[in-house]
Amino acid sequence: MLPVVEAQARYTDPPGIDAALAQRWLVAFLREELVTRRGMSRAVLGLSGGIDSALTAYLCVQALGPESVYAFRLPYTTSSAQSLEDAALVVNALGIHCRTIDIAPAVDGYLKLEPDANARRRGNVMARVRMLVLFDQSAKLDALPIGTGNKTERLLGYYTWHADDAPPINPLGDLFKTQVWRLAEFMGVPAQLIDKAPSADLEPNQTDEADLGISYPRADALLAQLLQGAVDAQLIERGFDPAQVRVVRARLDRTHWKRHLPTTAMLSNTAINEFYLRPVDY
């Protein structure tokens, strides 16, 4: 009998990451975008207590030094106390500036005019008020707001348009959530933040995975293949649950608009970004 050497397909594993290489690349990206391109030295970011903003803070510190990183905790009345504590862990570990601004007066000032707003609308208002604060603080501090959204949430449309995605640069936007976890481990982000269930923290006891109907490792494995052209039948053959394939495909397909700038009616042959094409850094 001859020994058999057989290919092992691992389709349902989430994509891996060379964390040391990713860290080096992202730190260089942040330095180039802030210092080289814009001549700036300070970064502003919202620190939610979750893993994405924590990892972003760690990267910013590597790129700019702790004295140049300004974190903001922006709780609303319903935000969990644990989120504030977890954000504090990051601040203390890194020695960065931190200020806590209660967004409840601003949010409630508007929502009292809209008492029937449902949870989604209320969550969007909170996210957009946070964006407003970060941009204003960036103007005050002569600093650049740094985005913290990851690739998984961008692909699933699981964020508020013109809020979480508003900052002009984003180091994590091409990393799946599971890659964010691995990079966070590598960079020494407190395990408490990596191990806890990810949450938008817009409502009590909310978790991302319950909202999405799929775990992050499975969603990432699915999305990674979907983006490379795998069709649904292939994904099901490769061991994915048909219902989850449908959920992820539907979320991806109905949120393409969210990953673009607003649609503008074209009337001329110099329409911006249609005919008149200039790169963002020109």
Place this chain on the structure above:
Amino acid sequence: MKVAIVQFKPRKGCYTENLAAATQAFAQMGAQGLPDLVVLPEAALTGYFLEGAVYELAQSAQHCARDLAAAWRQANGAAPVELVCGFYENDAGTYYNSALYLTIEPDAYRIVHVHRKLFLPTYGVFDEDRFLSRGRRVAAFETPFGRAAILLCEDLWHSIVPTMAALKGARLLIVPSAAPGRGIDASCAGELTSVTRWRELLSLTAGEHGVFIIYAGLVGFEGGKGFTGSSSVVDPHGVALVRADALDACIVRAQLDLREIDAARANLPLLGDLNAVLCDLFLDDELPLPHCRCDASSR
């Protein structure tokens, strides 16, 4: 033969400022020992991703040659040099992604060759074919170091292009490049997947044809896309004599012993073997070449 590669980080759209940075690099070479050949990357004087701005920034080869010669002389006076630089070319309203080979002598300079990129990547992050016209041939041309050819970036990814250059007698392949990095799998072992691909291509190509390859990579980020530098010189055995880091601007220097080309070809005579079989391969009427189509239609 002494080579210096400027692993260049351009400022987007700032031709004059980039020329000044190149002048500084030339001056550094003057202080540290003048090379015989200097190579700068693809789109070195403007940055790579220009979209429609390419029409504002493209220069004629003559204009670019004049500026580069002036920069070299400002840095190093009358010292002679051979110089290769990637640039966006405006040839009377037709635009190319080009690289020129320039001989600078004490009292004159002349353009020896202009290579226009054959393969314009237009997929994923790339959009060259939307804005540029493609070159039509790869040429081998005489230099003080023997016959050479220039291939721009994706030109080298099609194995037939370096093969044709070698068949035309090129012993030196000069490859200005702007390669946006991607691929960060767990299996990367400290190197982006795209960088590994380049490293393997350079080694396999040099080793197959017994040529030196001088690879000049752009560095810096443009709109979130980071170029992967890794400028290198690969000998005719396929061994890298020197290789720069992926991220930082630098000057890469190497001394080439051109006698190694004959030694490599004697030890592994693949190019000679190909010469012997080439006609049979290309006369194969299953190939989609013009003479074959005539044959096919008459059948």
